[in-house]
Amino acid sequence: MITTGTGPIATAHAKAWLPWGDRMVCDNADIPLPPPMEDTLANTYPYISGPGALVKTLEQFRKSFPATVDAAYFKRMGIAPGNESYLINILRFLGVIDDSGAKVDEAANAFYGSDEHFHEGLTELLRDAYKPVFDELGPDAWNASRESLSHWFRMVDKTTDLIGGRQASTFLTLAGVSGNGAPVQANSSAKTTPRTPPKTPAKTTSTKKAANATKAADEVQKERSGGLTVNGGGTGDGGAIGLSVRIDINIPVGATADEYDAMFASIRKHLYPA
Structure with missing residues (x-):
C-alpha cells in the first residue's frame, strides 16, 4: 500500500508507483496526488461552543x-x-x-x-x-x-x-x-439563582400592629366610676386600659344654694347616669 501522508491512494502494484514531483508515475501513466485531507475537511463556516x-x-x-x-x-x-x-x-x-x-x-x-x-x-x-x-x-x-x-x-x-x-x-x-435577531447576553446560559427565604417580621413589630388594629376597632364605653375603658384592651394581657377625665367647674361668685343644687344635679344627670 502506498500513502501520501494523508491516506492510502493505491492498494496494488505498490512497487510500480514512483514519486515524480507532485505526481505519482506508474507504467507511463500520470496519477495526480489527492488533495490534502485537512483541506478536504476544513470548515467553511466558523463556530464556537457557546x-x-x-x-x-x-x-x-x-x-x-x-x-x-x-x-x-x-x-x-x-x-x-x-x-x-x-x-x-x-x-x-x-x-x-x-x-x-x-x-x-x-x-x-x-x-x-x-x-x-x-x-x-x-x-x-x-x-x-x-x-x-x-x-x-x-x-x-x-x-x-x-x-x-x-x-x-x-x-x-x-x-x-x-x-x-x-x-x-x-x-x-x-x-x-447586530440587532437583527433575538438579543443575546454574554452570560446567556441559564443560571439558577438561590431562593432567598422570606424575612420573618420581628415579634415586637407584629404585636404592635395587632394592638393598634385592636384599638382602632374597639368601642369606648363609659363606666359608672367615671373612667373610660377600651373593650378588648390593648395591653396584650386582656386587661382594660384606664382613662381618667378631669372636669373643672367655675362657680360664679354670689351663686345661691338653689343654683348650686341645680348645677350638681345636672352633673349627676349627664356624667353619672343611673
Missing part, C-alpha cells in the same frame, strides 16, 4: 479594539480560555482581522461610534461573510430556526450534527448582537 465568549469579545472590541488579536490577548482579557483559536477564526471570517491577527481598519470601523452605527456596520460584515446563507435562505435568514440553519451548514460543510449546530448558534449569536 455564545458567551463571542459576545464578550465583541463588547470588548467596542470599548477598545486591539491592534493585534492573538491567543495571548484573549488570555490577558480572560476571555474563552482554551477556545481562543475558535474566536480568532470567527474574527478572520468576518474580516475584522487578517491572517496574522492584525486589525483591519476598514472593517473594525464598525465597532466605533453609536449603537446604531455598530449594528449597521456589523450587519454589513455579516451579509458579506455569510452571503451564500442569505442567497439561499433569503434576506430573513437572521430569523431562521436553529434546526434549519444547522441543516444548511451541515449540507454545505459536510459536518457532524454537533458542529452544524454550533455553526448555526454562532450565526444566530452574531445576528442578535
Whole structure:
C-alpha cells in the first residue's frame, strides 16, 4: 500500500508507483496526488461552543479594539480560555482581522461610534461573510430556526450534527448582537439563582400592629366610676386600659344654694347616669 501522508491512494502494484514531483508515475501513466485531507475537511463556516465568549469579545472590541488579536490577548482579557483559536477564526471570517491577527481598519470601523452605527456596520460584515446563507435562505435568514440553519451548514460543510449546530448558534449569536435577531447576553446560559427565604417580621413589630388594629376597632364605653375603658384592651394581657377625665367647674361668685343644687344635679344627670 502506498500513502501520501494523508491516506492510502493505491492498494496494488505498490512497487510500480514512483514519486515524480507532485505526481505519482506508474507504467507511463500520470496519477495526480489527492488533495490534502485537512483541506478536504476544513470548515467553511466558523463556530464556537457557546455564545458567551463571542459576545464578550465583541463588547470588548467596542470599548477598545486591539491592534493585534492573538491567543495571548484573549488570555490577558480572560476571555474563552482554551477556545481562543475558535474566536480568532470567527474574527478572520468576518474580516475584522487578517491572517496574522492584525486589525483591519476598514472593517473594525464598525465597532466605533453609536449603537446604531455598530449594528449597521456589523450587519454589513455579516451579509458579506455569510452571503451564500442569505442567497439561499433569503434576506430573513437572521430569523431562521436553529434546526434549519444547522441543516444548511451541515449540507454545505459536510459536518457532524454537533458542529452544524454550533455553526448555526454562532450565526444566530452574531445576528442578535447586530440587532437583527433575538438579543443575546454574554452570560446567556441559564443560571439558577438561590431562593432567598422570606424575612420573618420581628415579634415586637407584629404585636404592635395587632394592638393598634385592636384599638382602632374597639368601642369606648363609659363606666359608672367615671373612667373610660377600651373593650378588648390593648395591653396584650386582656386587661382594660384606664382613662381618667378631669372636669373643672367655675362657680360664679354670689351663686345661691338653689343654683348650686341645680348645677350638681345636672352633673349627676349627664356624667353619672343611673
